[in-house]
Amino acid sequence: MRRGGVLAAAGLLLLAAAGLLWWQAERMAQEEEIARALTGGEPRRAPALLTRYGCGGCHAIPGVPGADGRVGPPLGSLRERVYIAGVLPNTAENLLGWLRDPRAHAPRTAMPATGITEAEARDVAAYLYAH
Template sequence: MQLAPTHLRDWFLVGLILTIAPLIVVGVSTVKQSQQRRAAAIALTGGDPSKAPAIFTRYGCSGCHTIPGIAGADGKVGPSLAELREKIYLAGSVNNSPENLVQWILSPQHFEPHSAMPVTGINEEEARHLAAYLYDQ
């Protein structure tokens, strides 16, 4: 038995839909997770992640840290800031919480007197934007 050309086309379309549909579902799920992570980062820190790239650049953070999504941020002096939201501790000894992260950015020596991270002059609002960005990644 030979299938008519329209049947072949129909089967091709069914196969194509069955192949593409899971990819669409995964893509939608990924976008939703990203939006939820961003909303949580904003709620937790009171910052705006979209303002952070300019702040990272202005204060030279990329000279010491690798920061995902920031062009040229491949520093090796300080730790990588990738997936910071998943880490238990900041600087190996401070509980990773939004307030601790903001305070660490403002005054690292308050937590770790011998920290190599300098006091940068970043203000609290800017620190909140940086924290929101890091938790959004």
């Protein structure tokens, strides 16, 4: 009887873990869909772009290996913030403008102009809004 109870408890724990994983996957899919709609970008292309442009040297970016910089602000949960870089209302249009030409919005910013294209900026913005 005791062994049966342990097996039942283990089964319930496995079911709960599977349910939690499913819920997290669904939530992430919804976040990505919202980010695509807001930016016109594809978040799945962004980690390679964030690495190529060296964003992780200055920023901590969730889900991007090696992106643990501490010069600029961490970029997790960006969609929940009120301002971008402390100077722009947080809209997709403003984020795209900031990514393309930060000094046009804040001339004294330490963030460099990277040369990122419009399409790449959309992908990066989608990723940042989804994560």
